[in-house]
Amino acid sequence: MTPTLQLFLIVSAALFSIGLLAALSRRHAIFILIGIEMMLAAANLNFIAFWRFAPAPHPPTGVMIAIFSIAISAAEAAVGLAMVITVYRHFRTTNVDQYDQLKG
Amino acid sequence: MNPGIVSNLWLLPSVPFAAAILTLSLGKSRRKSAVVLAIGGQIIVLAISIAALIPTLQTHGFQAVQNFTWFTFGEQTLRLGFVLDPLAAAMLVMISLVALCIFVFSVGYMAADKNFTRFFAYLSFFSGAMLGVVIANSLLLLFMFWELVGLASYLLIGFWIERPSAAAAAKKAFITTRIGDMGFFLGMLWLYNRSGTLLFYDGGRGCLESAGLALLGASATFIALLIFCGAVGKSGQFPLHVWLPDAMEGPTPVSALIHAATMVAAGVFLVARVYPLFSLGAINGVTSSLTVVVWIGVTTALMAALIAIAQADIKRILAYSTVSQLGLMMVSLGVGGVAAGIMHLLAHGFFKALLFLGSGSVIHGCHGEQDIRKMGGLRRLMPVTFATYAIGMMALSGVPLFFSGGWTKEEILHATRHWPPSSAPYYLMLAGVVLTALYMSRQMIYVFFGNRRDAAEHAHESPRVMTMPLIVLATGTVFLSVVLTTAWPWLHGYLKDEPVQFDIAHLIQPMLFTSLLLVGAGIALGIWFYREAGVQNRDRPAEVDPLEYAQPALFRFLANKMWIDELYARTIIAFAWASARLSDWMDRYFWDGLVRGFGTIGQLFGMFTGNLDERGINAGVDETTVGARGLGRLLSSAHSGQIQIYLGVVAVGMLALLLLYAWLA
Numbered sequence: 001m002t003p004t005l006q007l008f009l010i011v012s013a014a015l016f017s018i019g020l021l022a023a024l025s026r027r028h029a030i031f032i033l034i035g036i037e038m039m040l041a042a043a044n045l046n047f048i049a050f051w052r053f054a055p056a057p058h059p060p061t062g063v064m065i066a067i068f069s070i071a072i073s074a075a076e077a078a079v080g081l082a083m084v085i086t087v088y089r090h091f092r093t094t095n096v097d098q099y100d101q102l103k104g
Numbered sequence: 105m106n107p108g109i110v111s112n113l114w115l116l117p118s119v120p121f122a123a124a125i126l127t128l129s130l131g132k133s134r135r136k137s138a139v140v141l142a143i144g145g146q147i148i149v150l151a152i153s154i155a156a157l158i159p160t161l162q163t164h165g166f167q168a169v170q171n172f173t174w175f176t177f178g179e180q181t182l183r184l185g186f187v188l189d190p191l192a193a194a195m196l197v198m199i200s201l202v203a204l205c206i207f208v209f210s211v212g213y214m215a216a217d218k219n220f221t222r223f224f225a226y227l228s229f230f231s232g233a234m235l236g237v238v239i240a241n242s243l244l245l246l247f248m249f250w251e252l253v254g255l256a257s258y259l260l261i262g263f264w265i266e267r268p269s270a271a272a273a274a275k276k277a278f279i280t281t282r283i284g285d286m287g288f289f290l291g292m293l294w295l296y297n298r299s300g301t302l303l304f305y306d307g308g309r310g311c312l313e314s315a316g317l318a319l320l321g322a323s324a325t326f327i328a329l330l331i332f333c334g335a336v337g338k339s340g341q342f343p344l345h346v347w348l349p350d351a352m353e354g355p356t357p358v359s360a361l362i363h364a365a366t367m368v369a370a371g372v373f374l375v376a377r378v379y380p381l382f383s384l385g386a387i388n389g390v391t392s393s394l395t396v397v398v399w400i401g402v403t404t405a406l407m408a409a410l411i412a413i414a415q416a417d418i419k420r421i422l423a424y425s426t427v428s429q430l431g432l433m434m435v436s437l438g439v440g441g442v443a444a445g446i447m448h449l450l451a452h453g454f455f456k457a458l459l460f461l462g463s464g465s466v467i468h469g470c471h472g473e474q475d476i477r478k479m480g481g482l483r484r485l486m487p488v489t490f491a492t493y494a495i496g497m498m499a500l501s502g503v504p505l506f507f508s509g510g511w512t513k514e515e516i517l518h519a520t521r522h523w524p525p526s527s528a529p530y531y532l533m534l535a536g537v538v539l540t541a542l543y544m545s546r547q548m549i550y551v552f553f554g555n556r557r558d559a560a561e562h563a564h565e566s567p568r569v570m571t572m573p574l575i576v577l578a579t580g581t582v583f584l585s586v587v588l589t590t591a592w593p594w595l596h597g598y599l600k601d602e603p604v605q606f607d608i609a610h611l612i613q614p615m616l617f618t619s620l621l622l623v624g625a626g627i628a629l630g631i632w633f634y635r636e637a638g639v640q641n642r643d644r645p646a647e648v649d650p651l652e653y654a655q656p657a658l659f660r661f662l663a664n665k666m667w668i669d670e671l672y673a674r675t676i677i678a679f680a681w682a683s684a685r686l687s688d689w690m691d692r693y694f695w696d697g698l699v700r701g702f703g704t705i706g707q708l709f710g711m712f713t714g715n716l717d718e719r720g721i722n723a724g725v726d727e728t729t730v731g732a733r734g735l736g737r738l739l740s741s742a743h744s745g746q747i748q749i750y751l752g753v754v755a756v757g758m759l760a761l762l763l764l765y766a767w768l769a
Contacts, residue, residue, distance in 0.1 A: 103745030
């Protein structure tokens, strides 16, 4: 079975869907963050796949974007975790159901 | 002309003012420093006054002015200034010397008072203001100091504020003089309107100099009379004299300084100062304004002398005598004897201060008793007071030769005799002389002779600090007669700027004999009439006055001050009350009703618009808000606050967009 673009895209879509499901359904703030990270990873996989299967010659644009994206997602994870800790200190819980002060 | 001293005249009011402020800021307990400040300031003032006197003695017709600009208002500049001339210099020395004596006397008299320092602060304040009146070269500046003097008088009359009578007397003095000052102020405005300046002397442009006077024309009479109103108020002339006897509620040194020697003389001084206004356009020395001055003076002099006969309070007798003497001075000014009037003012300053301080000494000795019917026989108990009081009494009665008052009175009678319009003032003045001698004899007999009655039982001579000023003033009274004699009328020449020669032949004048005769008659009558005053005699009880026994109706009329206070109470004050009540009623019912009527109209309109608002406009607005609220509630339910629901919505939206894209492509 030769690796094709479709295969990569299917894996990427699956990864994205799992991440989305995690972000939407988990109640724990950190799991939501993990879900978001999974969605980002799916996007990165897409970049790499499209770059790899693009017609030659290929400058390393897809790889560069993926590297940047990983760096940014690392920073985002740090910020996200810091926020989770701050929010936890405020509400004494990590359960996002109880973060309802924005309720209209 | 010596500009040196006149440029330093501002020190005269400033030094006592500074002393007053310093004394007040030091506080109640610093009695010694209060005395040092007040008396020290007064000594400095006396030194400056003497320094100011010297150049006026050296140069004939000396007059120095120093004017300065107070402020500029657009094109107008308002200028004030100081003036030094014989009139001012003589007044300065008299005031500062008398004030110094009275300050020293007060140290003893007020020794037991708890507000000792406040008293000295007020005295210093008064002294500064009075000196300011004398040296002012601007009617406005004079008016300012004039009012300050009035304020000092108010504060000192009401010094024993815990006594309701003192507070009432202070208020009466302030309000009564204010009536006169109102006229003064109007006169001042009128004068400024006509002449454009309020400076007296300004190198030919002042309002008392020929160029300024020429601008006045016929209005000079009215201006002079309005200014005279101020003098009437301050100098206790009829009909505004009522405050002066009541002012005796203040401490006796105050009565001596303010209500006998200096402040009340300010009115006479004012008339003398602005004399050119009064005498403008005089025919034969007579103008209508001066005629008014004469008749007011005559009325006052005679009326007060009559009232004095029937008074029982030692200070009230002296107060009425002051009113009477001030009337005499006014007569003198009115008939053209300005120098005579001022001489009498200076001499009166000394001997009336002496008499008041003497009465203070008597009151002090009798432990606060002021009723002469309860004294008697104090001659042996208080020898110094008696001797000095006798000198003052003879000066006031006008005994000739050795007492200053005799000479000045003669001079006044002399001036009055030749007044062209009428000889009535002259004869009325002669009657006044007899009356003065009579009431002073009565007082002497009641206080110092006869048997000792209740208050005199434990009387004692006053301490040295009180008798020394008496001796100084008595010496001054006698000494002053040297420069007043007709043989060598030095003071007269000094004030009128005429050379004087010593001529013993002038000593013997018909007026001397007239005067001697009248005074002798007055004193003899007094001694004969009151020889048994205070003693049981036939069916007359001891406490009844001989005159009361002989003429009860007349006595009651005089003892009640001719019912002038009652007359005022029934007329002017009653009118004021009635108009106040009317205004109150008008305010309460008429104007208030009007205002309330308008208020009701407003209220009705308010009700109408309120209803309209409530039923009409509000309903529509309410509906709108209800709708908006419902919509808001509906929309806000989307904001559950659950972050995952938001995220889910985003995901669904994305999916929907993707499907739409796919479908469209």
